[in-house]
Amino acid sequence: MYHDLRDETDLPANLCVRAYSKALEAMKSTVADWKKGNSRPLPRFDKPSAVYDKRTLTIKDRSATLSTINGRVAVDYVLGDYQKSYLDDDDYEKRMGTLHYREGEDAFYLHIVIKKEVEERDGDKVLGVDLNLKNVAVTSTGSFYDGGDLLWGQNHYFRVRRILQHKGTRSAKQVLRRLSGRETRFVLNRLHTISRRIVEEADAHDCSYIAVERLTHIRERMDHQDDRVKRQLHNWAFRELQEMLEYKAAEYGIRVEHVPPAYTSQTCSKCGHRSSTNRDSDGWFECTDCGYEVDGDYNAAKNIGMTLLTLPSGERPGGLGDGHLALKSGTLNGNGNYTAYDTTSADRESTDKPTTSVVGRWPSRGRRENPAET
Ligand SMILES: [Zn+2]
Numbered sequence: 001m002y003h004d005l006r007d008e009t010d011l012p013a014n015l016c017v018r019a020y021s022k023a024l025e026a027m028k029s030t031v032a033d034w035k036k037g038n039s040r041p042l043p044r045f046d047k048p049s050a051v052y053d054k055r056t057l058t059i060k061d062r063s064a065t066l067s068t069i070n071g072r073v074a075v076d077y078v079l080g081d082y083q084k085s086y087l088d089d090d091d092y093e094k095r096m097g098t099l100h101y102r103e104g105e106d107a108f109y110l111h112i113v114i115k116k117e118v119e120e121r122d123g124d125k126v127l128g129v130d131l132n133l134k135n136v137a138v139t140s141t142g143s144f145y146d147g148g149d150l151l152w153g154q155n156h157y158f159r160v161r162r163i164l165q166h167k168g169t170r171s172a173k174q175v176l177r178r179l180s181g182r183e184t185r186f187v188l189n190r191l192h193t194i195s196r197r198i199v200e201e202a203d204a205h206d207c208s209y210i211a212v213e214r215l216t217h218i219r220e221r222m223d224h225q226d227d228r229v230k231r232q233l234h235n236w237a238f239r240e241l242q243e244m245l246e247y248k249a250a251e252y253g254i255r256v257e258h259v260p261p262a263y264t265s266q267t268c269s270k271c272g273h274r275s276s277t278n279r280d281s282d283g284w285f286e287c288t289d290c291g292y293e294v295d296g297d298y299n300a301a302k303n304i305g306m307t308l309l310t311l312p313s314g315e316r317p318g319g320l321g322d323g324h325l326a327l328k329s330g331t332l333n334g335n336g337n338y339t340a341y342d343t344t345s346a347d348r349e350s351t352d353k354p355t356t357s358v359v360g361r362w363p364s365r366g367r368r369e370n371p372a373e374t
Pocket of ligand 1 (some may be wrong): 292303
């Protein structure tokens with residue numbers, strides 16, 4: 001195959017090698033899937049891309065040179081602040097890159113793999129996070145990250161797409177193709193912001209662990225009437241969010257742990273009472289036993305963190321030790337013992353009222369006061 005590539009194209013040797021191994025990898029994972037009994041079509045590469053390595057790509061801070069069929073070509077990047085911050089950080093080793101061509105825009109995108117050695121943090125503090133694109137991402141420290149425009153069906157691109165799909169004409173299809181790229185980038189942008197803010201929240205509270213629920217949960221929370229396309233998009237975005245959260249946390253040496261998603265939304269984070277009637281259809285939580293009232297996702301976020309702390313010793317992370325859940329006003333250990341962050345400070349909050357995050361807004365439900373934590 002390598003020799004065919006060399007004969008049939010003018011590509012430099014290293015690009016042929018990379019193309020060959022990319023195809024091989026795709027084939028291997030497909031065959032592995034077949035062996036497991038899953039049906040899956042033969043892999044196809046519909047969009048033009050090329051994999052570059054150290055010999056074919058030289059990365060500088062604001063430009064790069066690439067091997068091409070016309071020899072070495074120097075290119076400048078269009079960079080956002082986010083990308084600049086990584087390129088300017090000498091701690092990152094810039095490694096391979098993949099060049100993508102976007103037909104609709106007639107533009108090339110270079111995805112660079114960067115690597116940095118980070119030590120995992122010591123410490124036993126956990127941030128519980130309820131990830132749920134349909135509503136918000138909420139932390140046990142009371143930060144709300146509004147899903148807002150992410151919600152499929154409310155997002156502008158999604159609405160336009162629906163209209164075009166009904167039209168079904170050729171020009172509608174062309175617009176659709178361009179739109180799906182824009183929609184994808186719009187959503188990815190929001191997810192990047194949300195995942196970054198969650199990690200910053202964990203860092204601000206000195207947490208070494210972020211507890212989230214296992215992926216399956218999002219499917220249970222989707223409405224039954226939601227259609228297949230919406231479901232697929234939702235699952236895709238949710239997976240992306242989890243992945244982003246993991247690699248962004250890793251940059252800080254924070255570990256993301258997945259806990260089993262049992263009853264986190266039905267259980268009272270204050271008294272532990274579990275009932276299917278604790279949470280109403282609006283997502284508001286009201287304990288039928290102790291009367292604790294709070295936003296349902298916030299209640300779930302605290303339960304998710306607590307689930308990690310109370311896992312049996314074989315299942316919990318080794319470094320977690322006694323473990324403490326980070327709340328807004330203090331911490332809670334696995335036995336439910338509460339420690340305020342600062343008992344002498346005059347501005348200590350006795351109520352664990354959620355704070356509005358920069359990304360989101362506090363959901364307007366009219367009932368804003370939450371009872372004290374302990
Ligand atoms: Zn209760």
